[in-house]
Amino acid sequence: MTLSTQNDATPTLTVLVVDDDRDALEELQDIVDLEGWSAIIADSVDMALEVLEWYPHIAVVVTDVHFVDPSGDTSNGFQLMSRAKARFQERALSFVVLSGDPSALQSTQQTGAVDFLSKPLDPEKLIEAVRVGAQKAGPQVAPSALAETGENLLKKVQRITQDVHAANLQSSGGVA
Secondary structure (H helix, E strand, C coil), X not given: XXXXXXXXXXXXXXXXXXXXXXXXHHHHHHHHHHCCCEEEEECCHHHHHHHHHHCCCCCEEEEECEEECCCCCEEEHHHXXXXXXXXXXXXCCEEEEEECCHHXXXXXXXXXXXXXXXXXCCHHHHHHHHHHHHHHHCCCCCHHHHHHHHHXXXXXXXXXXXXXXXXXXXXXXXXX
8 A cells, every 4th residue: 555654653545636626626635634544636737747756655646537737738637647657657656537527437447547436526436446546556665766756855955055055156246
């Protein structure tokens, strides 16, 4: 399962929830939270990919099929699945796909999603699908994923340090 540890040492599943509808995000987050799991939300494909980058222990993603990114670009859960699988090949990501359009079921099955759930959502079906996804994904946080995340953090810290140093030089007239 994809587990992290809370302060009381109780294992907790972390689920990424992706939807452009704020009300749907809140409903999904509430369902995940009430089950005792942790939900991280994203409202676009790009934001979801960033979350997956920063949280290598996430292995279950619940995503809507059709949504519009905040930038106005039309995206979908299938693009998220494809891009995430390509970008995080070393991770066993499980996807639960949601849609108000039952005709999307065929496409979902072809992508290898763990489950397809129709909207309006049945919370019990979502909980079961997330459990299946967590079991399918197995243990997460490979050492290579942690090393990669550490390297990314180091690069960002170095970039910020350089920017601060450059700003200090500029404000002092070029004298360090």
